[in-house]
Amino acid sequence: MADLSMCTVRPWPTVRNAVVTLLQQHREHTVYGSMEVDFTFAAERISACSRKTGVALSTHAYVLHCLALAAADQPASVTYRRGSQMVTFKDIDVGTVIEKPVKDSGRVPVGYIIRSAQQLSLADTNCALRTACRSTLEEDPLVRWRRGMAKMPAPIRRLQAQRIKRDPLLLQRFHGVIGLTNVQLRGIDRPFFGFPTQIYTITVAVGSLIERLQWGAAGSAVSRKVLCVSAGADHAVIDGMGMARFAQSFSTYLESGTGLDEQYIETTLKLGLKRGR
Numbered sequence: 001m002a003d004l005s006m007c008t009v010r011p012w013p014t015v016r017n018a019v020v021t022l023l024q025q026h027r028e029h030t031v032y033g034s035m036e037v038d039f040t041f042a043a044e045r046i047s048a049c050s051r052k053t054g055v056a057l058s059t060h061a062y063v064l065h066c067l068a069l070a071a072a073d074q075p076a077s078v079t080y081r082r083g084s085q086m087v088t089f090k091d092i093d094v095g096t097v098i099e100k101p102v103k104d105s106g107r108v109p110v111g112y113i114i115r116s117a118q119q120l121s122l123a124d125t126n127c128a129l130r131t132a133c134r135s136t137l138e139e140d141p142l143v144r145w146r147r148g149m150a151k152m153p154a155p156i157r158r159l160q161a162q163r164i165k166r167d168p169l170l171l172q173r174f175h176g177v178i179g180l181t182n183v184q185l186r187g188i189d190r191p192f193f194g195f196p197t198q199i200y201t202i203t204v205a206v207g208s209l210i211e212r213l214q215w216g217a218a219g220s221a222v223s224r225k226v227l228c229v230s231a232g233a234d235h236a237v238i239d240g241m242g243m244a245r246f247a248q249s250f251s252t253y254l255e256s257g258t259g260l261d262e263q264y265i266e267t268t269l270k271l272g273l274k275r276g277r
Contacts, residue, residue, distance in 0.1 A: 015108075017150040017157060022111075023197055024161035025171075027234045030198040034230035035247060036191075037254045039209060043225045045260035053268040059227075060096070060182050061126040062260070063206050066253035068092045068117035068125075071178050073249045076242040077202045078177045080168035086237075087168050092118040095176030095200070098133050100143075110143055113176040122259030123267035142174065164199075171199070179203035191228050198232035202246065205230045227254065 042062065050057050071077045071092045079088040094117045100110045112132050114125060132140075149157060164170045171177065183194035183205055194205035207228030216222040229251075233243050 014150050015147070017152075017154075018146045021149060021157045021161045022199065024158060025165045025199040027165070027198050027200075027236070029234055029236040030232045031235045031243075032195050032230060032232050033243065033247070034193045034228070035251065036212075037227045037229055037251050038224055039227040039254065040225045042254060042257045042260065043209070045257040049260055049264055049268075052265050055126075055130075055268055057122075057126050057264075057268075058129065059184065059206070059209070060098075060180075061129050062122065063182075063204075063254065064094055064096060064114060064117065064129070064180055065120070065122045065125045066250060066258055067178065067180055067204055068094055068114075068120070069253050069258065070246060070250035071202075072118040074242070074246040076238050077246045079237055080171070080177075080201060081237055082166075082168050089168075089172060089177045091116045092178060093172055093176035094178055094180055096180040097182070098129060100133060100135065100140075110140075111146070111175065112140075113142070115176075121264070121267055123264050123271060126268070127271050145174070175199060177201075180206070182206045184208060193228050193230040195230055196232055198234065201234045201237050202243075203232045204250070205232075229254075 046057050046059065046062060071094075075088045078092060079086055081087075094114045096112055096114065097109050098112045100108060112129075114120070114128055117125065120128070149160060152160075164174055168177070177200065179196065179198075179200045179202070181194065181196045181203065183192070184207065188208040189210060190208065191210055192208040194207050196203045196205045207230060209225055209227050212224050212226045213221045214224050231243075231247070238246075
């Protein structure tokens with residue numbers, strides 16, 4: 001019999017069942033890729049906009065905004081097989097992970113969906129994420145559903161996972177149509193890429209933000225901020241050129257400072273968000 005006297009033993013947290021159910025929806029024909037994005041201009045504009053408004057603008061919100069626009073430009077990224085049909089969504093519902101407060105447990109990661117994200121301004125996206133992070137779990141109906149599902153017997157959870165995996169309309173309802181996860185951690189100063197669980201046609205993971213030396217126009221070395229980005233794609237639905245077009249569109253939005261303009265500042269001030277983080 002196994003001797004556990006040298007181990008710390010505690011009950012399996014029921015909430016982890018929700019994670020297992022999500023993992024069971026992973027698409028088996030997934031391929032992965034990664035790229036480095038010149039984030040210098042965007043980082044400067046994010047800092048400038050945050051100073052002018054007094055409201056922190058997260059890299060997460062900015063990347064999500066760019067992701068929604070790129071997905072709208074490249075419909076193949078939100079196309080799914082449904083039996084003998086191919087379904088392409090018109091609205092870009094981005095499924096992402098945020099931290100929420102839980103009584104007696106601090107802050108925990110929770111799945112959250114920004115609906116019709118392609119129609120939102122950057123200021124609205126940042127406001128939506130900030131509001132969601134400050135709300136309680138009890139206010140979110142999808143979180144309540146996941147809690148209830150986590151308490152179900154394993155066969156029922158597996159059945160539900162397979163239903164969502166086969167039906168993109170259910171996927172949209174419970175998880176959105178494209179995914180974004182963020183594995184950034186303050187203090188990581190080296191290239192770090194995350195390769196996410198892949199339940200969508202495309203799931204993007206944001207990694208570390210690092211310094212790179214590049215040759216400038218004058219022939220001297222200049223320091224640039226580089227964002228590590230990786231993604232998983234369902235190769236059964238989207239081919240290599242479709243993935244490449246999506247990556248090109250996404251990186252263009254990221255590098256150009258999309259939405260980081262005077263309109264962002266004006267809208268943020270009108271929204272009356274609390275200053276600070």
